[in-house]
Amino acid sequence: MSTKSADLQIIINSGLTTSVKKSVINLNQLFIEVDSENLISVILFLKTNEKCRFKQLIDITAVDYPENEKRFKIIYLLLSHENNLRMQVSIKIEDEQHVPSISKIYPSANWMEREVFDMYGISFKDHPDLRRILTDYRFEGYPLRKDFPLTGHTEVRYSEEKKKVVYEKVKLDQDYRTFDSESPWYGTKYVKNEKQKKKITDK
16 A cells, blocks of 8 residues: 555654654655755665655755855655655755765765766765766856856867867857847847937938
């Protein structure tokens, strides 16, 4: 007999007691929040407990809240095939705080934690190979932090002159700095201004 989200909430709250800071059911999915120091024990319980059986880690992601004291929220998405249930485990951490790696519990976490490290700069303790995985090794900064510029810091191009890939500081044409995203059906501002100037000169 499969476990429902409400039953699962009771099992987890009674089994983990004070480790769970918050638990909510939304759209038949359980969301729990725990402290980072309890992460390993919570994840291990969810995977090995006979009534939970969350044997698959779907993904690990993060959210950046630069205005908060605990800047980052890390989210673990889990799936139980036996119970046909999904759940989310989240922790909140400060900037430059190290997070325990769960790669020994879920081997697939190896790459997922590397992605979070690459995009947000969050370090994972006891990770077997914490390196960038999506960006270049010479890449500066962390692209998914809210304070990272949309244009980036450097650009990469192939130089015909040097016959190799070169890195350069980002240079934007002045037109792009005042880019008008207004709907083309109404015409952009600079087109309207040109039409108005033409009307005045024609008179």
